[in-house]
Amino acid sequence: MPENPVDLINPAPSAGPTSTMDLPGSPSLQTILEMLDSAPSAITVHDTHGDFLYANRRTFELHGYDKSEFLRLNLRQLDVPESAELIQDRLRLIEQTGHATFEVEHYRKDHSVLPLEVSVKTMVWEGRPALLSIAWDLSEKRALQEKSMRYTRDLSLFQLFVVGLATVPDDEIHHYIAQSLKAFSGAYFVSISDYDPLTRCLAHRHLEIDPGIAGRLISLLGSRVEDIHTPLSEENYELVTRKGWTIEKSFFEAAFGSIPAPVAAAMQKLLHLDRFIGITFLDDSRLYGTSLLAMRQDQPDPSMDMLQAYRHAAAIALRQRASEKERCRIEREWKQARRMEIMGRLATSVAPEFEALLDHIGQHSEHALSRLEAGEPPVDDLREVLDAVKTARELMGQFRDFEV
Incomplete structure (x- = not known):
């Protein structure tokens, strides 16, 4: 050639x-x-x-x-x-x-x-x-190069995400997850919710969006995002836990009907939203929360494989924090129960002595009063009363200073 x-x-x-x-x-x-x-x-x-x-x-x-x-x-x-x-x-x-x-x-x-x-x-x-x-x-070559660069970028972002999950404070984890998902996916906004198995509700925790847009969005909602609680029906629970992610064209459907249909439609039109990617944070078949990624038409879908990795990493972090909270709650309850038990025993053992002190104070007070009526100084009786009061205070101090 x-x-x-x-x-x-x-x-x-x-x-x-x-x-x-x-x-x-x-x-x-x-x-x-x-x-x-x-x-x-x-x-x-x-x-x-x-x-x-x-x-x-x-x-x-x-x-x-x-x-x-x-x-x-x-x-x-x-x-x-x-x-x-x-x-x-x-x-x-x-x-x-x-x-x-x-x-x-x-x-x-x-x-x-x-x-x-x-x-x-x-x-x-x-x-x-x-x-x-x-x-x-060179279109195909450029596309492969861009795909490779995008994969490298996504992988770097994911590595930073995992490191951050281990260090982010508990009260900032929802903000951190939503912020990371938005940076990775390019979504117009990302919302994140906790799932409460007792009430079977999604409690919305954070909305990651441009502040200017957020103001208009919240005015349409009529309340703060954190105040929204969405009951999850059996059907919807089965839907989100079976697949792990969904793509919806309707904001109303994507939000499980938590936003009135006219408001959801107006928001979707106002923000030029095309589709919504819903993901669930599942670990060992337990649902810890969900996230919604709102995408515009000109925004390509993120890599679903990488999104799955984000989903699993976030679920593990949420599970660990939930487990830690549960452990702390059980420990607090055990300490409180132990405290009450010991205080009960202490009160039982102290009660007779305290009752005797009250009798002693009463007797000497009556004797002192009799002496005063007879014109005699009740000095000795008053000293006995003061000594008894001091002893009573020491007994009460055992309760006041008691800690498990």
């Missing part, structure tokens, strides 16, 4: 006949044109001013023009501004070296961008200088 593909249709001059068609058995011009039209690459010839002199069928297919439309164009009409700025520099390079290979971006007829790799070589067309180009569509 020639080093430069252009040499296939523009061979270097050599001794002998001046044209390949002069050789015995050489293909006709029509055959050559048919071969060029069958080529998988776009082949064009244009003069040094950028006016096209020839283009094959693949060129028209890639750009979306018919033959007559395309041949009326100038190269500068096809190049996007960034590529057009480089035309003169590239022409100088080709003039100096005779050939060049580079990447460009063209506008298709529908104004979408067509990325191309172009190999260009100088030639003579009907007695005047021209440029022969062979171009390859």
Whole structure:
């Protein structure tokens, strides 16, 4: 294969006949044109001013023009501004070296961008200088590169998400999960809820959205998002726990009817929302919460595999925090019960002594009163009363200072 593909249709001059068609058995011009039209690459010839002199069928297919439309164009009409700025520099390079290979971006007829790799070589067309180009569509290559870059980005974000789950304070975990899901998915907004198995309700915890939009959204809701509680029917519970995620076109349906239908429809129209991805945080078949990702039409769906990874990681973190809260609650209740038990025992043991002190205080108080009536100083009785009061205070201090 020639080093430069252009040499296939523009061979270097050599001794002998001046044209390949002069050789015995050489293909006709029509055959050559048919071969060029069958080529998988776009082949064009244009003069040094950028006016096209020839283009094959693949060129028209890639750009979306018919033959007559395309041949009326100038190269500068096809190049996007960034590529057009480089035309003169590239022409100088080709003039100096005779050939060049580079990447460009063209506008298709529908104004979408067509990325191309172009190999260009100088030639003579009907007695005047021209440029022969062979171009390859880079759309698939670019798509693969973007997919690879997006995967690398998503993986990095997920790794940061997992690290953050281990360190984020309990009172900020819902905010953190919603914020991370929004950054990963590109969703217009993300809401997150806790599930209470006792009431079978979703308690909304956080809405991650642009503050300006949030104000309009909350005014439509008529209350703070955190105040919304959504009962989950048996049917909806089965739905969210069976699959782990759903995609709905209606905001009303996606929110399980927690928002009045007219309000949900108005919000969806106002915010130009196209679809809603609902995910559940499940671990060991137990539901810990849900999240709703609102997507616009121009926003592609996130990788569902990566979204599943986020879902499972968040579920584990929520389960651990729920388990820790449950452990702390049980420990508090046990301590309280133990405290009450010990205090009960203490009260039982102290009660007779306290009762004796009261009797002692009463007796000496009566005796002191009798002495006062007789005109005698009741000093000894008062000392006994004070001693008894001191002892009583010490007994009460055992209750006041008691801790388990």
